[in-house]
Each structure stands twice: as C-alpha cells, then as structure tokens.
Amino acid sequence: MPADQFALSSDLINELLRGMRLRGVEYRRIQAGPTFGLGFTEKPGHAWFHFIAVGNAVLRMEDGTTYELSAGNAVFISHGAAHQLFSHPDAPVLDINRLDGTPLGDTVSAVDTVSAVDTGTDASPTPSTILFSGCMEFELGSIHGLGRLMPGLMLIDAGGQRYPGLVPILTTMEREVSAARVGFAGILARLADVVAAMVVRGWVECACGNASGLVAALRDPRLAGALLALHQQPGRDWTVAQLAEHCNTSRSVFADRFQVTIGMAPLRYVTELRMRLASQWLTLERLPIEEVAQRLGYTSQAAFSRAFKRITGKTPGLSRKCRR
Missing domain, CATH: 1.10.10.60 (Homeodomain-like)
Structure with a gap:
C-alpha cells in the first residue's frame, strides 16, 4: 500500500478505535490440574477472551470443532458463543459459573480446580494449566459495523507478528491479578481496552478475512x-x-x-x-x-x-x- 494511502487508512482506524469501549468486564484467573473441563455458556452481545499463560488446553466450539492451545495462545470469541476448554476429550466438563471463585475485587475472581487428588500426594499441588479469562460487552461506538463482520472465533498467537506487544500486556494483566494491589481492577479495565483494540487492529490489518462493507471501505x-x-x-x-x-x-x-x-x-x-x-x-x-x-x-x-x-x-x- 502506498505511503499516503497507508497514512489515510491508519488515521481512519485510529479514529474508529478511539470510540471502542468495554462494559461489564468480568475476569477470572483459573488454575487447573492435569485433568480439567470448563464450560462457558452462550452470552449474546458479549465476547469471550481466554489467554493460556501456562500449560495446554483444548477449545471445543458448539459445532464440535476443536483447537489445541498452548502457552502464549489466546482466543477471542467475538459473538459470545458457548464453548468448552478442557485437558482432554474425556474430561468431565463443569459450568464455570458453578465453580466457587475467590473474589479478588469487584470484577475479578480466582478459580482453582486443582486438588491433591490430581497429584496423588498430600503436598500442595502445582497447577498444570493457568489461564486468564474475560467476558465483556463490546461498546463499539462508531465502529459498530465492524462487530457484525468479525468472525465468531479468532485464534491468536500472542507472540506472533500480527500482535506485537500483546504478550507484555497480557503478562501485566496476569501480574496485576496475582498481586491484587490497590487499584488493580481499574488498571485491568484499561488494559482490556488495549487488548481488544489490538485484536481488532490485527484483524483489520490482515484484510479482515476478506470481509466487505465497512472493512473494505477502511482499506x-x-x-x-x-x-x-x-x-x-x-x-x-x-x-x-x-x-x-x-x-x-x-x-x-x-x-x-x-x-x-x-x-x-x-x-x-x-x-x-x-x-x-x-x-x-x-x-x-x-x-x-x-x-x-x-x-x-x-x-x-x-x-x-x-x-x-x-x-x-x-x-x-x-x-x-x-x-x-
């Protein structure tokens, strides 16, 4: 793309992203043992975001399609579809909303599914998988038209070239949750805005899956x-x-x-x-x-x-x- 065209498209995307906001964000820091299964119900008008910080997981969508995830991978489910995350297909799946969580703030909780049974010892178990999960309502403002065009599932390699700088932000979010310092919930909310904006930008930069409409006009x-x-x-x-x-x-x-x-x-x-x-x-x-x-x-x-x-x-x- 010529430099003048790039500058024009960049200015327009900047203008559009300024109006994007997230509402009703709920975060969970989830620790799981070698065997786990987590179910996430459908939430129309919302988006799900999961980041695998440690270990591995398998994502299964409603249609039965599965995706293997490892540390550094993230998924963005833009239309709030129901899905599951588990260690292996035979693992029993529990509704995440029915698991006891320890409140870490008004919008943040810690869920620990690890037990001594997982390790077979009486020692304090070490989680095999740690993931950071968020559910949010998009307020897209002037870019509302983009929301309808976004794919239902976006697989994100946080360390890849499409999302430079995303890993440090996600690591900072994980650190804020773990430390639970004064004001961490407010910091999380702002970081979540940045993460969502980076995901949308990465999608737009890569031709948006050849989507038409407003996306085509942006380019x-x-x-x-x-x-x-x-x-x-x-x-x-x-x-x-x-x-x-x-x-x-x-x-x-x-x-x-x-x-x-x-x-x-x-x-x-x-x-x-x-x-x-x-x-x-x-x-x-x-x-x-x-x-x-x-x-x-x-x-x-x-x-x-x-x-x-x-x-x-x-x-x-x-x-x-x-x-x-």
Whole structure:
C-alpha cells in the first residue's frame, strides 16, 4: 500500500478505535490440574477472551470443532458463543459459573480446580494449566459495523507478528491479578481496552478475512477520506457532494461506490453513525440529551429525539434507562 494511502487508512482506524469501549468486564484467573473441563455458556452481545499463560488446553466450539492451545495462545470469541476448554476429550466438563471463585475485587475472581487428588500426594499441588479469562460487552461506538463482520472465533498467537506487544500486556494483566494491589481492577479495565483494540487492529490489518462493507471501505482510499471526515465531524451538516470532495471524485461516482461497498447510501450512514455515537454518549458518558443533540448538529432536542427513535426504536431517555 502506498505511503499516503497507508497514512489515510491508519488515521481512519485510529479514529474508529478511539470510540471502542468495554462494559461489564468480568475476569477470572483459573488454575487447573492435569485433568480439567470448563464450560462457558452462550452470552449474546458479549465476547469471550481466554489467554493460556501456562500449560495446554483444548477449545471445543458448539459445532464440535476443536483447537489445541498452548502457552502464549489466546482466543477471542467475538459473538459470545458457548464453548468448552478442557485437558482432554474425556474430561468431565463443569459450568464455570458453578465453580466457587475467590473474589479478588469487584470484577475479578480466582478459580482453582486443582486438588491433591490430581497429584496423588498430600503436598500442595502445582497447577498444570493457568489461564486468564474475560467476558465483556463490546461498546463499539462508531465502529459498530465492524462487530457484525468479525468472525465468531479468532485464534491468536500472542507472540506472533500480527500482535506485537500483546504478550507484555497480557503478562501485566496476569501480574496485576496475582498481586491484587490497590487499584488493580481499574488498571485491568484499561488494559482490556488495549487488548481488544489490538485484536481488532490485527484483524483489520490482515484484510479482515476478506470481509466487505465497512472493512473494505477502511482499506479503500477512494472512500477512506470521506469516512475519516465523517467520523471526525459527525455533527456537520454533510452533503454527498462535500463527502465526494474528500475523495477527489464526482458526486455520482462517490455515491455509487459508497452504496456498493458499504451497503447503504452516504447520508443514511451519517445518520446511523450519529445515533451510534449518541447511544454511547447517553449510556456510557451519561451526557445530557440536549448536549448530545448539539454535538451531533441537531437544531433542537425534539429533532434529535425523533431521529434517534427512528433509527433505534427507542427514545433517548428510554435508551439510557435500559442500559443502567
């Protein structure tokens, strides 16, 4: 990719990732013996993340497909599908939610399935496998369209070239959980944001599995300029002609290419972008409805509320209450 095109795509991805947030993150530090089986139930609207810090495990998805994992491997299950992690196929599988965990904070717990039976001695057993597990709700903000396109399962070699710097972050998270120092839960939450952003970036950089739609537009210099302008100034009263100017093309050519690549008309995309940002600002940042309307270029709160309900099916006030 030429340098100017790379810079444009990089600026756009930077702008998109700034709006990504995680909500309701729950962490577990799990220690297991030579034989273990852990079941994770389906959680729509959430993502599962597992990092194998020590030892080995086998991942089995709902369709029966299995994947062997070793230390340094991680998995990202973006749509919250049910799955299992176990030592071998014959191991009994226990629902992770039914295992007793030791609270290490409001959102962090330690689960230890190792027992003296595993070692056959009375000595304090040493875990054969240690994994770090998280369940989270994605708040993708302006990159909501990416979530639908992401594969249900992403296998991650944390030490590989696609994810440089990921291992030190995961190691730091493991260290924070183990040490349980003051404020560690807040640090974990911020590190989790970074990990999720790195996973998304790695997927985008590798052509996103040849996905279309918004992902294709991210890599298309004929559209990326307009998208960058839109995401930087969502409250501007955009016209199709103005957006086409950012791509140095005619209004008709731009509109046709936008529709074919992203699957909707440019101004429809503008409206949906505004409403995704509005949802985030209302529910996460708790901004007043009037301020959100002004930020997004609406001349009145009533006009904003009508547009919000038309796109989301709820009023701004009801949307805020539903997310509490």
